[in-house]
Amino acid sequence: MYFYKSIYPLKDILIVGAGSTGLSSALFLSEAGYKPRIIEKRGTISSITKALGVNPNTLQLLEPSGITKRFLQNGYVLNCFNFWHYGKLLYRNDLSKVKHAYPFMLVQPQCDTENIIEEALLERNISVERNTELISIESQDTVTKLSLRKNAGTTEDLNIKGLVIGADGNKSKNDELNPEIVYADYPRECCRKSADAKPQHHETRGKHLRHN
Numbered sequence: 001m002y003f004y005k006s007i008y009p010l011k012d013i014l015i016v017g018a019g020s021t022g023l024s025s026a027l028f029l030s031e032a033g034y035k036p037r038i039i040e041k042r043g044t045i046s047s048i049t050k051a052l053g054v055n056p057n058t059l060q061l062l063e064p065s066g067i068t069k070r071f072l073q074n075g076y077v078l079n080c081f082n083f084w085h086y087g088k089l090l091y092r093n094d095l096s097k098v099k100h101a102y103p104f105m106l107v108q109p110q111c112d113t114e115n116i117i118e119e120a121l122l123e124r125n126i127s128v129e130r131n132t133e134l135i136s137i138e139s140q141d142t143v144t145k146l147s148l149r150k151n152a153g154t155t156e157d158l159n160i161k162g163l164v165i166g167a168d169g170n171k172s173k174n175d176e177l178n179p180e181i182v183y184a185d186y187p188r189e190c191c192r193k194s195a196d197a198k199p200q201h202h203e204t205r206g207k208h209l210r211h212n
């Protein structure tokens with residue numbers, strides 16, 4: 001995810017990509033009183049299930065918007081999961097013991113997640129402009145200049161004076177157009193457990209995208 005910002009206040013907001021990141025950004029912005037424009041290159045929501053598990057913290061974050069209630073009506077509560085290896089139980093993760101308002105994972109296909117958020121945005125008069133692809137982006141002093149390609153082959157040139165939120169996934173246009181982009185490392189911890197080894201905690205590095 002990347003941000004281009006120029007002049008505040010943020011009246012003029014463009015979100016590129018209507019995946020879970022772009023849709024959630026639009027939702028949080030609408031909760032704060034903004035009405036972002038969202039563009040998406042795909043004509044429809046992808047039916048391929050990627051994310052299946054909605055995390056407890058996500059459920060908590062989405063609670064004030066009413067989305068969590070809709071998710072809970074739609075998905076399946078997963079309290080516990082077990083890892084087996086040739087009949088031997090390797091690991092049992094009992095989520096019900098987690099001290100959290102939502103001590104479980106919610107199992108829900110990503111297309112349902114996106115459909116539910118998109119529906120809630122429509123109720124707030126925010127619709128996704130589909131078949132609209134960002135093809136170029138350039139940051140200047142007071143504006144961000146963008147070019148969009150529409151389904152019919154037409155293009156639209158835009159000057160955004162507020163904020164551009166790049167939520168266009170792991171094949172981001174921004175990476176392609178700005179190979180010099182600065183990333184900032186941050187430490188994070190992960191845990192690995194294999195059939196033969198004891199659990200090991202590792203310090204590894206994550207990446208934040210920084211654009212000033």
Ligand SMILES: Cc1cc2nc3c(=O)[nH]c(=O)nc-3n(C[C@H](O)[C@H](O)[C@H](O)COP(=O)(O)OP(=O)(O)OC[C@H]3O[C@@H](n4cnc5c(N)ncnc54)[C@H](O)[C@@H]3O)c2cc1C
Binds near residue numbers: 050051052055169171
């Ligand atoms: C197999 C698999 C399983 C996963 N399981 C989980 C899980 O259980 N739980 C979990 O939390 N996460 C899971 N993930 C990760 C999760 O799918 C991603 O974190 C999530 O999709 C990221 O959302 P996003 O909105 O950032 O990107 P994306 O979902 O990739 O959305 C980006 C959107 O931007 C659009 N776009 C791209 N370029 C442009 C452009 N130039 N102009 C306009 N639009 C554009 C794309 O069409 C797309 O709709 C899984 C991923 C995979 C692959």
